[in-house]
Amino acid sequence: MMTRGDSSWFDEAAGPLVRPYAVTGGRTRSGRTEFDMISLVVAARTETDRRTLDPEHLTILSLCRQPISVAELAAQLDLPMGVVKVLLGDLLDRGDILARAPAPVARLPELNVLQAVLDGISRL
Amino acid sequence: MASADSETTADTPRSADELPLAVKLLIAGGFGAGKTTLVGSVSEITPLNTEEVMTEASLGVDDVAGVEAKTTTTVALDFGRITINDGVVLYLFGTPGQERFWFMWDELCHGALGAVVLADTRRLESCFPSVDFFEGRGIPFVVAVNQFDGAHHYTTDEVRGALDVGDDLPVVLCDARERESGKEVLRSLVLHVMSRMGAPAAATG
Ligand SMILES: Nc1nc2c(ncn2[C@@H]2O[C@H](COP(=O)(O)OP(=O)(O)OP(=O)(O)O)[C@@H](O)[C@H]2O)c(=O)[nH]1
Numbered sequence: 001m002m003t004r005g006d007s008s009w010f011d012e013a014a015g016p017l018v019r020p021y022a023v024t025g026g027r028t029r030s031g032r033t034e035f036d037m038i039s040l041v042v043a044a045r046t047e048t049d050r051r052t053l054d055p056e057h058l059t060i061l062s063l064c065r066q067p068i069s070v071a072e073l074a075a076q077l078d079l080p081m082g083v084v085k086v087l088l089g090d091l092l093d094r095g096d097i098l099a100r101a102p103a104p105v106a107r108l109p110e111l112n113v114l115q116a117v118l119d120g121i122s123r124l
Numbered sequence: 125m126a127s128a129d130s131e132t133t134a135d136t137p138r139s140a141d142e143l144p145l146a147v148k149l150l151i152a153g154g155f156g157a158g159k160t161t162l163v164g165s166v167s168e169i170t171p172l173n174t175e176e177v178m179t180e181a182s183l184g185v186d187d188v189a190g191v192e193a194k195t196t197t198t199v200a201l202d203f204g205r206i207t208i209n210d211g212v213v214l215y216l217f218g219t220p221g222q223e224r225f226w227f228m229w230d231e232l233c234h235g236a237l238g239a240v241v242l243a244d245t246r247r248l249e250s251c252f253p254s255v256d257f258f259e260g261r262g263i264p265f266v267v268a269v270n271q272f273d274g275a276h277h278y279t280t281d282e283v284r285g286a287l288d289v290g291d292d293l294p295v296v297l298c299d300a301r302e303r304e305s306g307k308e309v310l311r312s313l314v315l316h317v318m319s320r321m322g323a324p325a326a327a328t329g
């Protein structure tokens with residue numbers, strides 16, 4: 001599923017604009033998970049078969065030993081966020097990472113979170 | 125699920141609930157208004173830059189194979205981070221305020237606590253689209269007036285008049301280069317969000 005030996009999907013006419021998606025074999029969405037740009041992910045310390053992962057997956061695993069956001073991973077990997085989300089979806093499906101989505105928009109963080117944010121800013 | 129292995133340490137999260145909660149604030153405003161400067165003055169990391177390649181994928185197409193190049197756009201975002209405590213991390217996203225980028229504002233706004241609209245004293249009108257956007261979406265925001273050297277210095281009432289907004293909208297004067305000033309802007313935003321949710325803030329110092 002993660003092999004990309006057949007690269008015929010790559011359309012010359014599409015040119016450099018979609019080139020970043022070569023990393024994902026052209027896939028632009030991960031299977032079942034929608035990652036937010038501030039979803040936090042962390043490596044789950046379970047054994048994993050590294051041979052079935054691409055170099056980008058392994059780089060992500062090494063970057064998320066501590067919790068890190070999708071946006072930070074994208075910045076450090078110098079890949080568009082959409083690409084990183086697809087790769088993270090692969091890792092999540094395998095159980096290689098844990099992910100926490102931000103609070104749903106309809107249910108903004110409870111007030112104690114806002115108070116904590118206010119206090120945290122004041123302490124800077 | 126998997127049996128414990130030797131690498132597991134006490135602080136390794138075992139479930140996603142143990143990860144911190146991420147929240148975000150948006151820093152919007154016209155071209156060159158000082159968005160990146162403000163993010164940088166309060167962030168604990170040097171502002172990072174990432175880009176989102178928008179393809180038809182964002183409209184629900186599953187594969188870019190054969191997607192026409194003209195349907196693809198790149199948007200650069202810069203952002204910073206403030207670790208609030210063990211359980212909460214705050215991200216600040218500087219967002220391009222030009223109308224041609226609005227296709228990605230839905231994702232940017234998703235889960236955002238609120239927004240700072242940076243007004244540039246040299247061209248106040250460049251923040252109007254951002255003000256309209258947040259007003260229309262009901263997203264709480266404050267206006268921070270970045271006082272550029274040599275530009276006309278407005279009073280907060282003059283800015284309110286120009287933006288046609290009421291007394292209930294916080295307008296603060298700032299210098300985006302100064303951390304204390306940036307903190308004050310963020311504090312006024314969080315207080316505004318809290319008051320919109322009907323909660324008094326406890327004094328912080
Ligand atoms: N005098 C003064 N200069 C400022 C202030 N804030 C930003 N600048 C300068 O204005 C210029 C533009 O600031 P940026 O932070 O890059 O603005 P931006 O909104 O991120 O710009 P774009 O991302 O290109 O839209 C930089 O040279 C800053 O040093 C301020 O409060 N006072």
Ligand SMILES: [Mg+2]
Pocket residue numbers: 159160161202218
């Ligand atoms: Mg900028």
